Amino acid sequence: MPHEHHRSPEPAGADATVVGEEYWDTRYRESDKVWSGEANxxxxxxxxxxAPGRALDLGCGEGGDAVWLARRGWHVTGTDISGVALERAAVHASDAGVDDRTEWERHDLAESFPAGEYDLVSACFLHTFGEFPRERILRRAAAAVAPGGILLVVGHAGWASWQQDRPEIDFPTPDQVLAQLELAAGAWEVLLAEEHVRAQDQPDGRPGTRTDNVVKVRRLP
Structure with a gap:
């Protein structure tokens, strides 16, 4: 699944009541490399x-986005619920020569959140099974954006074209994401709120499609 990582709800047979650190650690241990290693x-x-500054990558997985940003001069904090994923992200950063511009923190975002303010906060495909307070997490993400900074939220708009009989998961529209963020009037500028269809190969290699959406907002100075 190229150019996609983080909390994307892809695994078959997931128990929707027990998705947490142990589940994600197990998923990462099932293969040497789960994601492409490239940026979304x-x-x-x-x-x-x-302009590079301080960045926060929520649900960083094996570090593809964080390393990409660090290579371009950003100082990046990557956070994930899986310690296995974070270990791999640290190795990726070291191999890329950017371990001095990256740091890794384990957080279950439903329970804790990185401290500080950031010029960029990214939440790419922050979906999961089970109870998951995504709206509250995204509001906390907005609160972590420094004046003049950017919040980028990328998500799926639904299951892929070939996926059937999948669990019910909330896939909000861009307008719904904006409403859920509860941004203070006059304090933010909406730069982008749109859906887009992209090509994505099915597991058997046949072509397929997936609809995603993106919300990009800027906190006014």
Whole structure:
């Protein structure tokens, strides 16, 4: 699954009541590499022209986005619920020569959140099974954006074209994400709120499609 990582709800047979650290650690241990190691395409596009500063990557997985940002001069804090994923992210950063611009923190975002303010807060595919307070987490993400900084939220708009009989998971529209963020009037600028269809190969290699959405907002100075 290229250019996609984080809390994307893909695994078959998940028990929707017990998705947590142990579940994600087990999932990462099932293979040497779960994700492509490349940055999410939307993050790369939407941050390419930003001046580097401090960045927070929520649900960083094996570190593809964080390392991409660090290579471009950002100082990045990556956080994930899986210690296994974070260990791999640290190795990825070291191999890329950016371990001095990256740090890794284990958080169950339903329970704790990294401290500080950031010029960029990214939440890419922050979905999961079971009880998950995504709206509250995204509001906390907005609160962590420094004046003049960017919040980028990328998510699925639904299951992929070939997926059937999947569990019920809330896939909010861009307008719903904006409403859920509860941004203070006059304090934010909406730069982007849209859905887009992208090509994604099915597990058997046949072509398929997936609809995603992106919300990009800027806290006014």
């Amino acid at each position: 395409a939307v993050l790369a596009r939407e941050t390419e022209g930003l």
